[in-house]
Each structure stands twice: as structure tokens, then as C-alpha cells.
Amino acid sequence: MPKIVDHEARRRHIAEAVHRVIDAKGMDSVSLREVAAEAGMSMGAVQHYFASKDEMLLLALGHLNTRISLRVAAVTHDGTPLGLLRVALLELLPLDDERRFEARVGLAFLARSVVAGDLAALLREGLPYVVGFYAGQIRAAQAAGQVEGDLDADQEAVMLFAFAQGMVNPVLIGHYTVEDAVSAVDYQLRRLRGGY
């Protein structure tokens, strides 16, 4: 075996270049040449790590998912159930540069998943964990008496996740401000607590 090189690190490096290209110019502008230039390597080098463009995009989505998951998981270890739920929800919204970046890239993948079965499968795979986490926090809050017991935790979790996803585009295109989005989330959490 030849030159010592971390295969996984290279693929991650390329995946991040894909993200930056999507953020800057949109999914349509993702080409092997563009990504290679963004990654600071030759086109042949990129080809060396992926059998096809579709495989590259698939791994780029996987890498985005783990990035977001890691950030959510990192914040999972303090506060009350409702506090955790709040932070986890806000992680999905484009509230600062980092989350805005991920939201833009994520929305591009979301749209492509409609016509790309492999991307759809990957997204489907991750959904139960997120929604399940939300539902778990709601149930914990109910057990702690912070949320009305007769609310349906699963239905509320489904709603909260879809709600957050649905807020992404309006915030990205400037229809809602960051403050609007946060207060919309806080209103719903306040409602769960029973005080409007």
C-alpha cells in the first residue's frame, strides 16, 4: 500500500465542499469540476473517492445529517425536557450563520429527495429518531407535570418537527425574521405548558 491517506477524512472534506457549493450557488451548480475546485483538489482526485456524482451527493447528505445530529446531541445533556425540546427545535431553524448554512443545504437535499430514491431512503431513515426524540421530551415533560397530560405527545411531536421544517424556507427568503421564528416556536411550547 502506498501513500498514507485517511480515506474517510478525504470523503468528508469533499462532502463539505459539496455543501459549500450548494450554499453558494444551489444544487444545480454542483458538478464534479465545481466541487473539486471548492475542495482545492483536481477533478481526478474527486473521482477517485466516488464512483459517481450520485454517490458523492448521497454521502454529502449523510455527512450533513450526522453534522446536524451531532450538534443536537451535544446540547441534549442539560435542562428540563421542555428546555431540551426547545433547543432541539431551534437547531433546525436558520437562526445563525451555521444553522442558516445547514438549512440551505438541507432544503436543497430535501427537494432532490423527491426524485432521488437513495436520498429519500436516507432521509426516511433519520426521521423517526428526531420525531421520537421530540415525543420523548414531551412525555417526560408530561410526567414532570410541565405539559398537560391529555395532549397527544406523538401528534405534537410530528407537528413540531413539520412546523420547524416548514418555517425554514420562509425564514431563508426573508419573510419571517429570526425573532419571528423563535417567538413562533416559543408560543407553541408555551401552549404545550397550558398557558397561552
Added chain:
Amino acid sequence: MPKIVDHEARRRHIAEAVHRVIDAKGMDSVSLREVAAEAGMSMGAVQHYFASKDEMLLLALGHLNTRISLRVAAVTHDGTPLGLLRVALLELLPLDDERRFEARVGLAFLARSVVAGDLAALLREGLPYVVGFYAGQIRAAQAAGQVEGDLDADQEAVMLFAFAQGMVNPVLIGHYTVEDAVSAVDYQLRRLRGGY
């Protein structure tokens, strides 16, 4: 002065071809040649009606918006406020072939609007009307005693719209069934009425 031809009808015809191409193969596959073939006309004819591809996409989005608006408006004239709200919400979800078609196309435009300012402006323009309609129905329901008076109609309207938008992708990729989506909407409407 020359051949008698309905300019607007032609542009609408092309816009619908754009929609079909997006539905079948995704936004990436939208090219002048592909659209021309789908519309059953030559590429030169398509070029005759649009100065550029971007202008074609912009009108295609406009046409989609009016299509959806018309369908929502057509159903606006019967039933209670909460009933209207329900139907208007369900119009946004991919519950049958027609709405599925529009949801797929709409999501593609939604994603592109993040990197295309003109599309974003058009989408922004329409948002207040939809959300305002929802808020109006909630307020009417409150006045009729069908919805708890101390709920914030505006915040609930914002949530319901984003919620519906956020359900689109999960339904399209098969994570939720049509029945799941309807019952999620019905749960939220039941909650507005005060009974869980």
C-alpha cells in the same frame, strides 16, 4: 398583426410543460429542449415566448401559484370557518394525484427560491394572503365560539401553514401515509376546538 395566437395561452401551455418535467425528472432536468419536447413544440418556439430560462421558470412558478390559489379559492364558499380552514390546509398536502403533482413541483421551486431572488420575491408575495386567510378563519371560529378565545390566531395560523409545508416532503417520500397526514391535521384542528 400576423398570425392570430393567444400569447398568454401559449405561455401557460409552456408553464404546464415545465411543471410536468419537474414532476417527472426534477428541477435539474428542466432544459429548454426538454420543456419544448414536453410541450410538443420546437425549441425555437419556446424561446420565442421567453427571453431566458429564468424568466420561463419565474412564470412557471407564478402559474403554479395561481393554480393552487384558484383551487383553494374555489372551495372557500361553504361550511364553517374551521371546515374551510381544514380544506384549505389539506389543499397544500399531497393527498391525491393532483395535489401530489403540485406539491412535488412546489417543493422544487421552494428549494430553488433559496438561490434565486426573483422566485423568492414571488413566493414572499403570496405568503401573507395564505397565512392571513388561515388567521381569519381562526378568528371567525373564535367569534363563533368554536375555538378557544385566548389562543393567538396569528401564531396558530403561522404554525398551521408551516406545519402543512413541513409535512409535504415526509409524505412525498413515503414516511407518512396520506392518512397520517390527514389525522395530524385533524388533531391540530381538534386541539384548536379545545378537545384533544
Added chain:
DNA sequence: CCGTTTATCATGCAGTCGCATGGTATTAAC
């Protein structure tokens, strides 16, 4: 030291892209 494997590169290829050009046909105004 040599052969094999890996990493990287430059280039070529057939196909597609948006768009411009030049042409023809049709029709209405004069």
C-alpha cells in the same frame, strides 16, 4: 530492489446546455 497497489493528475469524449442567428411562412396594415 522490485512489483504491486494506491493517489493523483491531465486529457479526451460524447453528450447537453442556454442562447444567438438566419431563415421562412403567415397575416394584417396600407
Added chain:
DNA sequence: GTTAATACCATGCGACTGCATGATAAACGG
């Protein structure tokens, strides 16, 4: 009948696409 404007088409152009190919360099196992 002539002119001008519109509708439409075929073609060409340069740029770009994903991917395949062949070459070069590096590094370890034998």
C-alpha cells in the same frame, strides 16, 4: 401588392457536463 411585424424553425456556437482513459508518482510487502 407591398411592407412590416409576428410566429416558428433549424442550426450552430462555445461552454459545460459526467465519466473513461492513460500516465506519473509515491510507498509498502516481498
